Amino acid sequence: MNARFYRSAHGFSVVFVLSSLILITFVTRLAQPNKIVDDAYITLRYASNLANGAGLVFNPGEWVLGTTAPLHAIVLAGLRRLLPSALSLTHIVVGVNALYDAISVIAIALTFAHLSRSWVLGLCSAASLAVLPALVDYASAGMETSLYVMLIWLTTLLVARQRLAWAGITAVLAALTRPEAIALIALVGLVVLFSGNGSRRNQLLSAFDTLLPALTIIAGWLAITTYAYGSPLPQSAATKLGGRVYELAGDETYWMVLQTQRNLVPWLTFEAKNKPDAWLAGLPTLGLWLTGAALLMWRNWRPGILAAFTLIFAVGVSLSNPVPNWWHLATLSALAFPVVVAGAGGLLRMGYLPLRLAMLTRHRRIRQLIQGGLWLIVSSATLAATGYLIQPHLNRYNLQRVAWPQLPLSALQLKPSYDAQRERDYGIVAETLSQMQVGNARVAAPEIGAFGYAYDGPILDSIGLVSPVAARHYPIPKDELLTNNAVPRQLVQHEQPEFVMSLDVFIANSLLKDAAFTSRYQPVMRGKSDIFGSHSLLLFARHDFADRWRIDKLDMVAQFGDSIRLHDTFVEPRSAYGGNRVNIGLLWSGKAMPNDYKVFVHAFDADGKRVAQSDAPPDPPLALWAQNVVYLDWHSLELPTDLDLHRAHFIVGLYHASTGQRLPISHADRSQVVEGGLMIRD
Secondary structure, X not given: XXXXXXXXXXXXXXXXXXXXXXXXXXXXXXXXXXXOOHHHHHHHHHHHHHHOOOOOOOOOOOOOOOOOOHHHHHHHHHHHHHOOOOOOHHHHHHHHHHHHHHHHHHHHHHHHHHHHOOHHHHHHHHHHHHOOHHHHHHHHOOOOHHHHHHHHHHHHHHHHOOOHHHHHHHHHHHHOOOHXXXXXXXXXXXXXXXXXXXXXXXXXXXXXXXXXXXXHHHHHHHHHHHHHHOOOOOHHHHHHXXXXXXXXXXXXXXXXXXXXXXXXXXXXXXXXXXXXXXXHHHHHHHHHHHHHXXXXXXXXXXXXXXXXXXXXXXXXXXXXXXXXXHHHHHHHHHHHHHHHHHHHHHHHHHHHHHHHOOOOOOOHHHHHHHHHHHHHHHHHHHHHHHHHHHHHHHOOEOHHHOOHHHOOHHHHOEOOOOOOHHHHHHHHHHHHHHHHOOOOOOEEEOOOHXXXXXXXOOEEEOOOOOOHHHHOOOOOOHHHOOOOOOOOHHXXXXXXXXXXXXXXXXXXXXXXXXXXXXXXXXXXXXXEOOHHHOOEEEEEEEHHHHHHOOHHHOOOOEEEOOOEEEEEEEEEEOHHHOOOEXXXXXXXXXXXXXXXXXXXXXXXXXXXXXXXXXXXXXXXXXXXOOOOOEEEEEEEEEOOXXXXXXXXXXXXXXXXXXXXXXXXXXOOOXXXXXXXXEEEEO
């Protein structure tokens, strides 16, 4: 009875802790603000087109496989068809990524519990992934990282359980999520091959039978993609492999892989000044990781494919990606950190093992008491070591800003790792084009994610990742290459799209210095931007098409003076990223004014008390405004940390810098006009 009670209590404890980790996994992902990154929007556009019946394409009617994450897009398309239309794809992708991470947590717990014979160690390793900021970042950013990590951990679990046929299937699905997983397929194939008995011929036949379901999926995918697209190789992969687009980064990725080590354990809290320092600081991490890898293979060598794939992945990313992608390094962290935690626990268990095997056969009760005491000590030490390793990751959250009894969800939001303002700007440009009713106009752009998701028309990808015609114009001449993503001058001359949209840094040495371009295209929209060292986001219209761009097509919120029109306002809260900063976006148009005017933005709390203000000239100044051009102007405010943004309001307006006289407001809701300014809310 006592043994049965112990097993029941132990089982309940395991289920309770694992359920808690799953809940934590969901809460930490779903608590993040909407911050879908530009590359994730590309997959969302593929998913949207597939769900709408246009096929797995970026531009309907153009059968080009540009995405390297087709499985992610296919799953999202299926969910788009099944779930209510009121639920946007940006919400669906965050929810399904949280589900993928929860499955990864379960797979890690089962894997290490099975291999170490310790649920404590399995649950500790799983806990590390539940709160890992790198994975939380990219799960809430909409990337395929969570699906990829889940399939790799499921493959490891299935190999550990010797379910090799299923492991082959999950490895193939991982390759349909990210092409680097071809190495995982090869590793599973080796495991299957060397797991057989008998002659070499019998081993090959047995391996073929085991991997037949996976081979069937591969054959079917190759046949479908060859028929539909002409080649199974994604256009984006072909462009990158050709080395025609990214030419400036050198060994940046190699350096970033080294720097990523500091995110794994507490003692790496500094920025290494050089690569030898980074390697030296990473030695403790490497030691724990090697111990964890040994634990994977302690009783069965087969799960060691995870360690082998992690090494292959790290080396492959370093060598094959001239431009670093942080989601690759998030994958590396998600594969390595649970192994590091298992390594710490494994070292403790290795010290406990000799005592556990001590010869006390004549005193069974004493032996049981000693072993039970040692089990408690080692388990407690393992939990403490896990907490020590996880603690620096918790610092990425805003937990220290709140009292624990009143823990709000905002405390689980991560501090900034990037600014999503670029994506918001691209969305505003797309919305403006839609209001202009430009029809099926083609827009050339070097960044096509957020803009492509918000714009319904065809897009010419000037990088060539989804537009094969662009790849013909690479490598770009050195005198035009100020930075990566530079737009080839010859591409625009050859294709003559109706619109060209780009950050100024991407066209500074090419289109902006091309007399043919400036004579054929005119600027119609400009936004303030500092992304990648730029100053402006620019939209140009071809002259013979510019008559469709008319300011009177845009809604007007208010008019200031005789000629300055405010078409829209945007409140972009940044409180989720630490502090309480808010960006106020203003979409203007109007005639140039010679006088020196400034924009004022005042913030008020629920009691009407002014708590913050910003006074700055619009960018560009009114004296430089051109007629029939729309300007997106951003102003930033630092609000008090105790201010409830949803109960706050803002007043914006224009005033003469010398006299302080405010421009009168007309054509606005009179209830929104307060003290010579226009009141706006979140």
